[in-house]
Amino acid sequence: MSIFDHVSLRTTRLEETQRFYEAALAPLGIDTKFYVERAEGGVAGFGRHGVDLFIGAVRGPEPTPVHMAFCAGNREEVDAFHAAALAAGGMDNGAPGVRPKYHEAYYAAFVIDPSGNNVEAVFQGPA
Template sequence: MFDHVKFGVSDYAASKTFFLNALAPLGVSVVAEGTPDYGVELSSPSNASLCLYQTAERPAHLHLAFVADSRRQVDDFYRAALAAGGTDNGAPGLRPNYHANYYAAFVIAPDGHNIEMVCHRPDE
């Protein structure tokens, strides 16, 4: 549905580091980068991009959910995001209230954004 999503962050370096590390299980890397006020584009091969830029405004909190191909990617995201400075907002596990195979983890990013990684596939 999306080609890219771009939003402002209060600490460009911290947010860039957080998202690069937290999304490493998806193969995310820097695709393009300019000055902090222009920003950075992060993407995995043939997927939508996440773009960040430095802003003096207080960003509104977002809920961003990324699709994982496996439950292991969800687990790896959770560990990487916490190691990168994120705060736990829901350990990896099934969320049957959404559907029987909804396996997700939630972490609060540096600006308070709720970052989710979700796998919709059954356990392999």
């Protein structure tokens, strides 16, 4: 069980960021669960079953970037995440591969999203 109930990101470029996450997270079985327009801007919710990730619009400077790691079901999902994220406009921040500095079965890929966040997909199981 995850230690988080949900994560919320804020961005000044909601439309672009929402499209990025729709494409990048699809290979992990994560999709858009809702979108609502509010006085302060729109909010999109993503998840596999419920809503685990919220992305909301803000006015003003872009918020400080964060690092998020999404669980993948296998190494192929990590590879597909990386390819989809790059095709959706993400910037490569680490191609799919084993990261032995963490442990010998840590297989991950990293991409910077349109808002500057470091987004990771990771599988921590046998090859």
